[in-house]
Amino acid sequence: MRIDDLLDGSLWIHGLTKEEQEVVRKEMIVKVIPADGFVCHRGETSDYWFGLISGLVKMNNVSLTGKAVTLLGIPAGVWFGEGSLLKNEPRKYDVVALRQSELALLPKAVFNWLLENNLSFNRYLIDLLNNRLGQFIAAVENERLLDVEARVARSLASMFETQLSPKINQTLQISQEELGHLAGVSRQRANAALKILEENGLLTVNYGEIKILDLDGLKDF
DNA sequence: GCATTAACACGTA
DNA sequence: TACGTGTTAATGC
Numbered sequence: 687m688r689i690d691d692l693l694d695g696s697l698w699i700h701g702l703t704k705e706e707q708e709v710v711r712k713e714m715i716v717k718v719i720p721a722d723g724f725v726c727h728r729g730e731t732s733d734y735w736f737g738l739i740s741g742l743v744k745m746n747n748v749s750l751t752g753k754a755v756t757l758l759g760i761p762a763g764v765w766f767g768e769g770s771l772l773k774n775e776p777r778k779y780d781v782v783a784l785r786q787s788e789l790a791l792l793p794k795a796v797f798n799w800l801l802e803n804n805l806s807f808n809r810y811l812i813d814l815l816n817n818r819l820g821q822f823i824a825a826v827e828n829e830r831l832l833d834v835e836a837r838v839a840r841s842l843a844s845m846f847e848t849q850l851s852p853k854i855n856q857t858l859q860i861s862q863e864e865l866g867h868l869a870g871v872s873r874q875r876a877n878a879a880l881k882i883l884e885e886n887g888l889l890t891v892n893y894g895e896i897k898i899l900d901l902d903g904l905k906d907f
Numbered sequence: 908g909c910a911t912t913a914a915c916a917c918g919t920a
Numbered sequence: 921t922a923c924g925t926g927t928t929a930a931t932g933c
Contacts, residue, residue, distance in 0.1 A: 834910080861924060872911055877926065893919060894924065 689716055689790055692739045695763055697813075701806030709799075715791040719743075725781035725789060732770035732777055734791040738762050741787025742845075742860060744868070746780045756867035758821075759784075761845045761858075768811060771797055784864055821847075834871055838879040839888065839907040841869040846901055857897045865896070883907070 693699050699707060716739070719725055725736060725743055738760055745758040745766075757779060760766055770777050771794055800807045821844060828840050842865070845858065866876035880891050888903045889896055898904065 862926095863924075873925090874912085874927085875910060881926095891925095 689714070689739055689788075692737050692763060692790055696737065696765065698765075698807055698810040701810065702800070702804055706800065706804060709796060710792065713793050713796045715793075717789050717791055719783040719787050719789060721783055721785045723783050725783060725787070726767070726777050728777050728780050730777045732767065732775065733794050734767065735765060735771055735794070735797045736767040736781070737765045737790035737792070739788040739790055742784045742858070743781050743787055744784055744864070746782050748780070754867065756864075756870075759841070759845045759860075759864075759868050765814070768797070768814065772801075772811075784861075785859055829870065834869070834875055835879045835882050836907045838865065838869045838871070838876055839883055839904040841865065842889070842896065842898065843901060843904040846898065847905075856899075856901075857895050859895045861894055862891075 693711070699710065702710065715734075719741070726732075728747065740762050742762070743760045744756050745760065747755050747757065749755060760781075767777075767781070801811070824840070824844070828837050832840070842858070846856075862876050862880065863873040865880075866873045869876060869879075871879070880889070880896070883889050883904070884891055886903070886907070888900045888907065889898050891897075
């Protein structure tokens with residue numbers, strides 16, 4: 687995916703005036719982050735709104751004992767990081783690239799300018815935050831109610847639900863260890879769960895990648 | 908009982 | 921070589 691594909695596929699850009707769109711394109715920065723590189727660190731000042739052009743990143747935190755907790759996987763096409771911008775506070779989480787990723791960075795000043803001047807941009811943000819809230823509520827619900835296989839299935843599915851065109855890319859380049867982090871289980875357990883999902887014809891597992899065959903089936907598992 | 912950690916062999920980039 | 925995968929055994933809640 688290219689920067690223009692990201693922008694064309696972003697709902698918020700179409701609600702802007704021509705002038706606003708020009709400012710966005712002019713001020714936007716493109717940055718490539720290598721695998722395992724940081725998009726932003728916890729505690730850093732929040733200067734940008736991020737759009738993922740290609741690759742895969744995770745929102746991550748580390749406990750006092752050093753245990754890593756993955757909160758959210760973010761696929762290409764998704765905008766994120768607005769929370770800390772809106773609250774004008776430092777980043778509350780690390781964002782790490784799971785493989786080489788290309789990001790679009792929209793400066794805070796432009797973000798705030800759109801917020802103050804464009805009603806449809808505000809509407810878009812409400813929808814975005816509302817969707818994200820729903821996603822986190824579902825994540826808590828899943829953790830409390832579902833077995834491990836279903837949790838792994840939904841962790842995978844949730845990364846495609848946010849995709850704008852779910853039919854374009856049905857393979858996900860992610861290690862089983864990372865998938866375990868996303869679902870909150872060990873690598874070995876994630877591996878066993880994938881086997882079961884594969885037996886059910888919902889996906890196929892290859893070296894370092896997972897191909898989704900039946901997205902609805904994964905959601906309903 | 909079930910998931911986790913640890914450990915090992917094996918295959919792939 | 922370094923990393924991801926598949927598997928088993930020991931350990932812990």
